[in-house]
Amino acid sequence: MSKKNQNKTYSFFSSIEKNFDKAAKFFSPEEKGILEQIKACNSVYRMHFPVKIGKEIKVIEAYRVQHSHHKLPCKGGIRYSIKVNQDEIMTLAALMTYKCAIVDVPFGGAKGGIKMDPQTISVENIEKITRRYTSELIKKNFIGPGIDVPAPDYGTGEREMSWIFDTFLSLSPGEVDALACVTGKPISQGGVRGRKEATGLGVFYGIRELCRIKEDMLSIGLDVGLVGKKVIIQGLGNVGYHAATSFHEAGAIIIALAEREGAIYNQNGLNVYNVVLHLKNTGSILNFPGSKNIENTEKALELECDILIPAALENVIHKNNANRIKAKIIGEAANGPITPEADEILEKMGVIVVPDIYLNAGGVTVSYFEWLKNLSHVRYGRMEKRFSENMNAELVKVIETICRKKILKEEKKIILRGAREIDLVRSGLEDTMISGFHKIRELKNSTGIKDMRTAAFVFAINKIIDSYEKLGIFP
Ligand code: GLU
Numbered sequence: 001m002s003k004k005n006q007n008k009t010y011s012f013f014s015s016i017e018k019n020f021d022k023a024a025k026f027f028s029p030e031e032k033g034i035l036e037q038i039k040a041c042n043s044v045y046r047m048h049f050p051v052k053i054g055k056e057i058k059v060i061e062a063y064r065v066q067h068s069h070h071k072l073p074c075k076g077g078i079r080y081s082i083k084v085n086q087d088e089i090m091t092l093a094a095l096m097t098y099k100c101a102i103v104d105v106p107f108g109g110a111k112g113g114i115k116m117d118p119q120t121i122s123v124e125n126i127e128k129i130t131r132r133y134t135s136e137l138i139k140k141n142f143i144g145p146g147i148d149v150p151a152p153d154y155g156t157g158e159r160e161m162s163w164i165f166d167t168f169l170s171l172s173p174g175e176v177d178a179l180a181c182v183t184g185k186p187i188s189q190g191g192v193r194g195r196k197e198a199t200g201l202g203v204f205y206g207i208r209e210l211c212r213i214k215e216d217m218l219s220i221g222l223d224v225g226l227v228g229k230k231v232i233i234q235g236l237g238n239v240g241y242h243a244a245t246s247f248h249e250a251g252a253i254i255i256a257l258a259e260r261e262g263a264i265y266n267q268n269g270l271n272v273y274n275v276v277l278h279l280k281n282t283g284s285i286l287n288f289p290g291s292k293n294i295e296n297t298e299k300a301l302e303l304e305c306d307i308l309i310p311a312a313l314e315n316v317i318h319k320n321n322a323n324r325i326k327a328k329i330i331g332e333a334a335n336g337p338i339t340p341e342a343d344e345i346l347e348k349m350g351v352i353v354v355p356d357i358y359l360n361a362g363g364v365t366v367s368y369f370e371w372l373k374n375l376s377h378v379r380y381g382r383m384e385k386r387f388s389e390n391m392n393a394e395l396v397k398v399i400e401t402i403c404r405k406k407i408l409k410e411e412k413k414i415i416l417r418g419a420r421e422i423d424l425v426r427s428g429l430e431d432t433m434i435s436g437f438h439k440i441r442e443l444k445n446s447t448g449i450k451d452m453r454t455a456a457f458v459f460a461i462n463k464i465i466d467s468y469e470k471l472g473i474f475p
Pocket of ligand 1: 075076077078149150151152153154183335360361363364365367
């Protein structure tokens with residue numbers, strides 16, 4: 001078989017099985033049965049449906065996979081890409097199960113996909129396909145606030161989620177919780193503030209936490225903190241963009257940005273906001289003033305840097321390029337960007353890999369907040385914001401009287417402020433990412449597991465086993 005064909009038949013699902021099996025070694029032989037159950041995909045719905053595009057009838061191939069029902073509803077995004085296939089969607093659904101367990105979000109993992117390139121299809125037709133896909137899910141009971149709750153993923157966003165919600169609502173009249181059938185919706189359609197940037201911001205919080213630990217930084221020869229650290233980001237989509245701006249704001253230097261058409265490099269740092277403006281104006285990141293073009297975009301991954309963030313697609317770091325990676329830290333913002341073979345090479349090279357099943361869980365964490373908001377039918381902060389502000393004002397008055405001193409106007413503004421929805425969402429996300437990081441790190445250090453991925457898997461599997469045990473298995 002030629003090398004090209006070998007790559008074609010590479011199974012993404014078997015790569016996650018390999019990661020799972022590595023972690024399974026840390027469990028007792030009696031747990032074999034339950035481990036097999038956790039590993040398997042519970043339900044795979046593969047569908048074909050016709051859509052009339054112009055005068056022609058096109059047959060659309062699509063999927064929804066529910067990997068685990070140990071907690072309900074199932075949860076996970078829907079991607080639109082010409083590369084969508086069953087193996088990929090099964091893998092991504094499995095990753096969702098572990099992700100949710102790590103960040104303590106009470107859902108089973110799921111994923112959906114439609115095989116199409118949205119960039120070559122008109123908005124009207126994308127809408128038609130999205131609505132038809134949703135009705136197929138409804139027919140088979142694969143969507144609903146307590147059943148399975150989709151969200152955005154590669155190639156989808158607020159617009160598609162809004163269509164899904166509208167289709168669901170029109171086919172379930174009177175369903176008072178219909179808003180909770182999908183997350184990642186626009187704010188005006190029941191979305192939550194902070195969902196859009198959640199995955200990228202979560203990536204930032206996770207890496208920032210790692211960089212705060214002196215011992216870990218010393219082990220790879222880096223200083224504590226993010227200021228001055230050289231960062232490369234692959235993918236300037238929703239996740240990559242928000243991760244990039246957060247690193248930039250925190251004082252890290254974004255030395256390279258990579259997109260499909262190529263990469264740009266400037267060792268003194270790229271201003272991400274200006275790069276995005278340039279992208280909007282010219283349709284490409286290439287030829288950004290003051291930067292050097294790198295035509296082969298994959299080469300950007302191999303540049304000298306401290307932190308590498310693959311934020312695009314799976315399998316971009318593989319056995320053929322892993323030994324050329326020079327980053328000390330790799331943060332998996334995308335799902336599955338490193339193959340298991342590459343993982344082994346990187347481990348030997350001493351690179352710290354912060355795994356996807358933890359690092360990009362910020363999206364589903366805030367999706368959980370959105371789902372809760374939809375079920376409670378009230379915006380976060382609505383009941384307590386004014387009350388806290390009034391209480392704070394009273395407190396300030398008492399302090400001023402006791403100290404016989406006036407607090408400055410600007411300081412007062414900060415102290416008095418009650419929490420808005422965005423403040424609560426950000427604080428919930430930050431706390432989730434920080435505590436998730438320490439849970440994995442503690443488990444890793446206390447068991448002697450060498451890499452964060454295996455520790456994260458062990459942590460997640462433990463949690464799912466516990467859930468099955470408490471639940472019992474239906475006879
Ligand atoms: N598609 C995102 C992910 O892979 C978000 C899933 C969700 O919010 O349900 O994590």
